[in-house]
Amino acid sequence: MKRLVIVANRVPDPKERGATAGGLAVALQDAVNRRDAMWFGWSGKTAEATAAEPSLLRQGRLTYATLDLGDSDYRRYYQGFSNGSLWPTLHYRLGLAQFSRDDYAGYREVNAAFAGALAPLLRPDDMVWAHDFHLFPMGAELRRRGSRQRLGFFLHVPFPPPAVFAGLPRSAELLADLAAYDVIGLQTEDDAAHLRAALAAEGHAEAAERVSAFPIGIDADAFAKLAERAVEKQEMARFRRSIAGRALVIGVDRLDYSKGLPQRFSGYGQLLARYPEQRSRVTYLQVAPVSRGDVAQYQALRRELDELVGRINGDYAEPDWVPLRYMTRPVPRPTLAGFMRHARVGLVTPLRDGMNLVAKEYVAAQDPADPGTLVLSRFAGAAPYLKGALLVNPLDPDEIAEALDQAMAMPLKERQERWEPMAAEVREGSARNWCQKFLAALEG
Ligand code: GDG
Numbered sequence: 001m002k003r004l005v006i007v008a009n010r011v012p013d014p015k016e017r018g019a020t021a022g023g024l025a026v027a028l029q030d031a032v033n034r035r036d037a038m039w040f041g042w043s044g045k046t047a048e049a050t051a052a053e054p055s056l057l058r059q060g061r062l063t064y065a066t067l068d069l070g071d072s073d074y075r076r077y078y079q080g081f082s083n084g085s086l087w088p089t090l091h092y093r094l095g096l097a098q099f100s101r102d103d104y105a106g107y108r109e110v111n112a113a114f115a116g117a118l119a120p121l122l123r124p125d126d127m128v129w130a131h132d133f134h135l136f137p138m139g140a141e142l143r144r145r146g147s148r149q150r151l152g153f154f155l156h157v158p159f160p161p162p163a164v165f166a167g168l169p170r171s172a173e174l175l176a177d178l179a180a181y182d183v184i185g186l187q188t189e190d191d192a193a194h195l196r197a198a199l200a201a202e203g204h205a206e207a208a209e210r211v212s213a214f215p216i217g218i219d220a221d222a223f224a225k226l227a228e229r230a231v232e233k234q235e236m237a238r239f240r241r242s243i244a245g246r247a248l249v250i251g252v253d254r255l256d257y258s259k260g261l262p263q264r265f266s267g268y269g270q271l272l273a274r275y276p277e278q279r280s281r282v283t284y285l286q287v288a289p290v291s292r293g294d295v296a297q298y299q300a301l302r303r304e305l306d307e308l309v310g311r312i313n314g315d316y317a318e319p320d321w322v323p324l325r326y327m328t329r330p331v332p333r334p335t336l337a338g339f340m341r342h343a344r345v346g347l348v349t350p351l352r353d354g355m356n357l358v359a360k361e362y363v364a365a366q367d368p369a370d371p372g373t374l375v376l377s378r379f380a381g382a383a384p385y386l387k388g389a390l391l392v393n394p395l396d397p398d399e400i401a402e403a404l405d406q407a408m409a410m411p412l413k414e415r416q417e418r419w420e421p422m423a424a425e426v427r428e429g430s431a432r433n434w435c436q437k438f439l440a441a442l443e444g
Pocket residue numbers: 022023156157216252253254287288289329330331332333336353354355356357358359361381
């Protein structure tokens with residue numbers, strides 16, 4: 001089996017393997033456990049200057065190779081172009097995007113530095129798999145250094161229609177860079193169609209043929225077990241008592257403007273305003289760990305949410321009932337799984353999302369004998385795959401309120417009929433399958 005070299009902005013902490021790790025690390029664990037592999041990327045630490053050579057750490061068949069980033073590279077490549085320009089653009093939010101040529105230069109320089117540090121470590125028959133929007137130019141930089149390995153790229157976030165992407169300065173260069181990859185994966189057929197059209201319009205018709213949808217998934221059985229075990233814990237008994245017989249609505253999102261939190265909170269406010277009988281029946285818990293807290297737009301969002309939560313609770317609270325419980329600290333994964341299993345409604349309403357794994361986790365966490373209802377944004381990548389959800393336009397608080405009311409009233413039989421095909425889909429479209437399909441395409 002060929003060695004797999006995974007390149008990602010962040011390399012997972014070697015100490016956090018197993019159930020406690022999140023995101024990409026979990027999805028790739030299986031692929032990494034079964035072959036020789038290397039994780040290459042940023043260490044998460046900053047230094048005076050970006051390191052020219054990575055530090056290496058071996059753990060069995062897996063090698064971690066990490067680079068510290070220089071302070072100014074961190075600002076330009078990571079905060080500036082990746083988070084400040086690309087993230088909003090790819091989420092259809094050109095109005096929030098800020099562009100500076102200096103940040104863009106930093107982005108290119110760090111991609112070149114990654115390629116420069118990685119190239120000497122590569123063996124001729126390695127497969128390289130680069131992840132996400134931080135690394136559009138990395139493959140082209142490797143090619144410039146003579147790399148002839150198979151190079152794959154997966155974009156975890158949406159790819160917008162070509163006219164939106166064209167609004168980003170230098171977008172044509174980024175498309176030309178992508179053409180260096182042998183396989184380009186996106187989350188949904190819509191994303192793939194958008195990228196194909198954008199590539200074709202820039203004269204990269206051949207690269208457009210290398211674009212396909214590979215929807216990412218989770219390890220549903222492991223998450224279901226986590227959830228089952230969690231509800232038996234004392235901590236959960238205490239939590240259930242505090243809910244005092246009310247139905248739980250759960251939201252779990254990084255505190256990010258793509259997740260539609262203000263509109264979601266307003267939707268919940270509308271539920272309490274328009275359906276007063278629900279006030280004695282419901283409690284909404286939103287877990288929203290702070291993310292990118294050093295970026296101005298994220299600080300503004302946090303202030304907006306603080307105010308909205310205060311307003312909703314101020315308007316509707318009773319001495320013994322807080323309608324909206326809001327936490328910006330991260331919660332341990334097993335506890336999250338327990339919350340999800342206990343929740344009558346999973347409320348997942350991003351304005352745009354590549355996939356949204358929380359929607360899949362909520363489905364996986366349910367008790368088959370009494371499953372809850374998923375209320376899902378039609379603009380999440382997960383929407384075309386989870387057909388039993390109540391789909392909403394996340395920009396419309398009234399529609400969110402109506403879906404919540406419908407979910408709260410939904411009889412058991414309908415809940416099961418909606419949940420069962422979704423559970424099968426989430427089990428089928430597992431993280432392991434996602435990996436295998438992508439790697440099969442990359443192997444060629
Ligand atoms: C990007 C794309 C795509 C959240 N809060 C806590 C916590 N989480 C976990 C969730 C879930 C993960 O983080 C979030 O994944 P999502 O997929 O929902 O969203 P992004 O972080 O934006 O991820 C997205 C994904 O990449 C994969 O391709 O689906 O569209 O934007 O697993 O449960 N985990 C813990 N505590 C928390 O407080 N432990």
